Amino acid sequence: MLSSVPSENTVIVADLEAGIGTLTRLPDQAVDVTLIVTEPTPRSIDVAKRAALVAAERAQGRVLIVANKVADPEDEARIYEAFPEAEIVIVPADPVINDADRRGVSPIDIDSESPAVRVLSGLSQTIGLFSGETLPG
Amino acid sequence: MKIAVVGKGGSGKTTTSALLARSLGRQGHNVVGLDCDTNPNLGLSLGVGDTETERLLSLRDQIDEGDREHAHTWADILDSYGTDAPDGVRLTVINRIDNPEPG
Known part of the structure; x- marks a missing residue:
């Protein structure tokens, strides 16, 4: 599906199913960027490590580890230890995210300047997409 | 450009996807x-x-239950199975067997 979607002048953000099932079924080079989202917990990191392997093997573009809910230096160290070679984005634990989940709304509509919202919104710059510049293909 | 967002359930995968989309x-x-x-x-x-x-x-x-026909093109999917989210984002839900040709 994803590989057949036209993306000229458009950015497609695909929220895949939980786990690595969809990722393993994608054809090689189906996407330009793979964001691997994890919590600083062993089980979540384990899934993320497997996802990182699959994404690399299948050449699913640039791979970034997005570590959510990082509460302290120990959490952060666990992430860097698990992915020594990877490009990592650390997202601080933020009550605005939990609040949005409870209320069924977008965190950006509660507080666009809260710590996690700022970092996650900044992913567009990390990926290299700047204002008004949508890469073709 | 195509960006895939993956991770274990509960990792913040959907929040990450949404905030990236809204900021873009x-x-x-x-x-x-x-x-x-x-x-x-x-x-x-x-x-x-x-x-x-x-x-x-x-x-x-x-669609999954066969009560409704599949959209045949990507444009049809965006149109029939999509909605407008804030900041100009178009949201579309995809089922596993949809496989439209570009068009």
Whole structure:
């Protein structure tokens, strides 16, 4: 599906199913960027490590580890230890995210300047997409 | 450009997808949020609300159950199975067997 979607002048953000099932079924080079989202917990990191392997093997573009809910230096160290070679984005634990989940709304509509919202919104710059510049293909 | 977002359930995968999409929209990009999750709530995290999120999911269930015909092109999918989210983001729910040709 994803590989057949036209993306000229458009950015497609695909929220895949939980786990690595969809990722393993994608054809090689189906996407330009793979964001691997994890919590600083062993089980979540384990899934993320497997996802990182699959994404690399299948050449699913640039791979970034997005570590959510990082509460302290120990959490952060666990992430860097698990992915020594990877490009990592650390997202601080933020009550605005939990609040949005409870209320069924977008965190950006509660507080666009809260710590996690700022970092996650900044992913567009990390990926290299700047204002008004949508890469073709 | 195509961006895939993966991770264990509960990792913040959907929140990450939604905030990336909304911020890209705010910067003036054309953005499509594709909800491919079997337990989908990208709509909520994008801010389209409960009612609209449920409506899209019920459309997808109808396709899965064979009560509604598949969209044949990508444009049809965006049109029939999509909704407008804030900041100009177009949200679309995808079922596993949809496989349209580009067009």
